[in-house]
Amino acid sequence: MLPLSFDAVAQLVGFPNGGTHWRDYLRYSKFLGGDQDRPYGSTYENSIYWKFVEEHIYYHPWFPPALKASMLAVNVYYFFFRQWCLP
Numbered sequence: 234m235l236p237l238s239f240d241a242v243a244q245l246v247g248f249p250n251g252g253t254h255w256r257d258y259l260r261y262s263k264f265l266g267g268d269q270d271r272p273y274g275s276t277y278e279n280s281i282y283w284k285f286v287e288e289h290i291y292y293h294p295w296f297p298p299a300l301k302a303s304m305l306a307v308n309v310y311y312f313f314f315r316q317w318c319l320p
Contacts, residue, residue, distance in 0.1 A: 277291045277292065
C-alpha cells in the first residue's frame with residue numbers, strides 16, 4: 234500500500250490521478266473487512282486490470298460469483314488435472 238499512497242510513485246505505475254490516501258485504502262480494504270456493501274475489490278473507474286471488460290458487465294450481479302467460480306476451476310485444473318492432460 235505504501236508505494237501507491239505517494240502521488241509520484243502511483244502516477245509512475247499507471248494511476249493518472251495519483252495515489253490513494255492511506256485512510257481511504259484501509260477503509261475500502263476487503264482484507265480488513267471494510268466496505269461490505271460492494272462485492273468488488275475496486276470500482277471500475279479505478280481498476281487498471283479489468284478495462285477489457287465493459288463497465289455494465291463489471292457491475293452486473295453475476296460477475297463476481299462467475300469470476301470466483303472460473304478462478305476455482307482454473308486452479309483445480311492446474312493443480313489436479315493438468316498432469317493427466319499433458320502428452
